[in-house]
Amino acid sequence: xxxxxxxxxxxTPRGLGLIVNKVVGTRTLRKRICVRFEHVRKSRxxxxxxxKLKAYREFVARKKxxxxxxxxxxxxxxxxxxxxxxxxxxxxxxxxxxxxxVY
Numbered sequence: 001x002x003x004x005x006x007x008x009x010x011x012t013p014r015g016l017g018l019i020v021n022k023v024v025g026t027r028t029l030r031k032r033i034c035v036r037f038e039h040v041r042k043s044r045x046x047x048x049x050x051x052k053l054k055a056y057r058e059f060v061a062r063k064k065x066x067x068x069x070x071x072x073x074x075x076x077x078x079x080x081x082x083x084x085x086x087x088x089x090x091x092x093x094x095x096x097x098x099x100x101x102v103y
């Protein structure tokens with residue numbers, strides 16, 4: 001239904017009843033709609049999570065076996081701390097408060 005993810009609440013011989021979220025003003029309403037089977041496909045939103053879970057289980061199994069750890073995702077740039085050559089200490093001067101004086 002226009003690319004929305006919904007929950008099946010009813011099954012008929014030729015279609016499905018779905019619950020989808022619709023934004024109305026500032027609210028989100030749960031609408032029950034009926035659509036035919038041709039307009040419905042299974043959601044793929046959990047695939048990435050399942051793949052991540054599978055990779056983690058393999059990583060744990062390798063770690064328990066004592067093998068080397070898998071390469072983790074890291075930035076190609078090396079990090080570090082920037083240290084200035086000279087440090088300027090800022091102090092308050094009376095001229096800083098001239099803008100607050102009422103003339």
